[in-house]
Amino acid sequence: MTDEATRPMRLHWWVMESPANGHDPVLLEETLHWLNLRPGQVVVDCTLGRGGHALAMASRLGPEGLLIGLDVDPNNLEFAQQRLSGAACPVRLFHANFAELRDVLAEVGRNEVSAILADLGISTNQLFDARYGLSFGQSMALDMRIDPRLRQSAADLVHSLKEEQLANVLYELAQERYSRRIARNIVEARRVSPITTTERLADLVRQAYAGRGGSHERIDPATRTFLALRMAVNEEIPNLRALLKEAPGFLGIGGRLAIISFQSTEDRLVKQAFRSAEQTGQVKILTNKPICPTDAETSANPRSRSSKLRVIEKMGRT
Numbered sequence: 532m533t534d535e536a537t538r539p540m541r542l543h544w545w546v547m548e549s550p551a552n553g554h555d556p557v558l559l560e561e562t563l564h565w566l567n568l569r570p571g572q573v574v575v576d577c578t579l580g581r582g583g584h585a586l587a588m589a590s591r592l593g594p595e596g597l598l599i600g601l602d603v604d605p606n607n608l609e610f611a612q613q614r615l616s617g618a619a620c621p622v623r624l625f626h627a628n629f630a631e632l633r634d635v636l637a638e639v640g641r642n643e644v645s646a647i648l649a650d651l652g653i654s655t656n657q658l659f660d661a662r663y664g665l666s667f668g669q670s671m672a673l674d675m676r677i678d679p680r681l682r683q684s685a686a687d688l689v690h691s692l693k694e695e696q697l698a699n700v701l702y703e704l705a706q707e708r709y710s711r712r713i714a715r716n717i718v719e720a721r722r723v724s725p726i727t728t729t730e731r732l733a734d735l736v737r738q739a740y741a742g743r744g745g746s747h748e749r750i751d752p753a754t755r756t757f758l759a760l761r762m763a764v765n766e767e768i769p770n771l772r773a774l775l776k777e778a779p780g781f782l783g784i785g786g787r788l789a790i791i792s793f794q795s796t797e798d799r800l801v802k803q804a805f806r807s808a809e810q811t812g813q814v815k816i817l818t819n820k821p822i823c824p825t826d827a828e829t830s831a832n833p834r835s836r837s838s839k840l841r842v843i844e845k846m847g848r849t
């Protein structure tokens with residue numbers, strides 16, 4: 532964990548192609564509704580991103596409240612810091628992983644908060660920014676690390692994993708049905724020369740699909756491979772597990788935890804963790820079915836299409 536973000540904001544070419552502020556917050560009204568925020572509360576935004584949710588939450592907390600924000604990406608943190616400079620409540624921001632929530636709350640001297648939000652995955656600007664090496668739509672250095680503290684890039688993984696391990700990553704994290712064929716293609720190609728760009732990796736995946744009816748989902752065949760590698764590089768599942776284990780313990784009675792996920796592996800984990808916590812009597816599930824975006828939101832922001840919001844509330848001791 533690094534303390535408050537202090538570096539000045541930098542703007543990049545992709546800002547021109549991204550939504551305003553680089554990212555549109557998804558399920559914003561629904562999140563505000565289900566978190567039921569009130570003036571004076573202390574709230575944690577575990578995935579600050581470009582500060583869209585945070586700014587709206589801050590406006591509900593007022594000058595007596597406190598917004599604590601975390602992000603693993605120092606660039607997004609800088610941007611959010613600027614955006615939140617006129618926020619309606621005091622703000623404390625940390626370069627930290629939400630798996631480090633305990634350390635962050637210890638740093639601000641709080642062991643109970645009123646609400647915790649995690650809006651998982653990446654922001655739109657990160658996808659377009661070549662520094663992250665995430666996009667199969669443009670050629671970039673194959674990297675995928677959102678947190679500069681991480682040691683292994685996607686290129687490192689693609690070269691160090693055995694064929695079977697690679698196939699397992701693709702299948703287990705993104706249910707890639709051609710995982711074995713793609714892993715074989717990658718291993719054969721890396722014997723010839725290193726795979727260092729997103730373009731080359733995407734081409735290898737597309738070749739594995741060639742002549743096999745393509746993807747039934749009308750998405751680029753590289754989508755699932757890139758998702759799985761990004762999740763592996765950024766340790767997204769272990770981090771989510773850690774958050775789901777710790778977060779309910781930091782809610783005061785009546786406090787709420789909201790998680791927005793974008794794909795089935797994550798949503799399944801959230802659903803199972805919430806059910807287990809409910810069975811202990813610790814929390815109540817408020818959203819028996821996940822909250823999904825309206826048609827108006829998906830047409831204005833197609834990226835919101837797969838988003839699902841689930842919310843729990845902390846119960847009093849019985």
Ligand SMILES: C[S@@+](CC[C@H](N)C(=O)[O-])C[C@H]1O[C@@H](n2cnc3c(N)ncnc32)[C@H](O)[C@@H]1O
Pocket residue numbers: 554555556557577578579580581582583584585601602603604607627628629630650651652653654677770
């Ligand atoms: C979907 S965006 C959040 C967008 C944000 N709600 C907004 O309105 O702009 C996800 C953000 O979470 C960050 N992130 C991803 N995994 C994280 C983790 N384990 N801990 C902290 N931040 C994380 C990413 O760097 C990214 O900025």
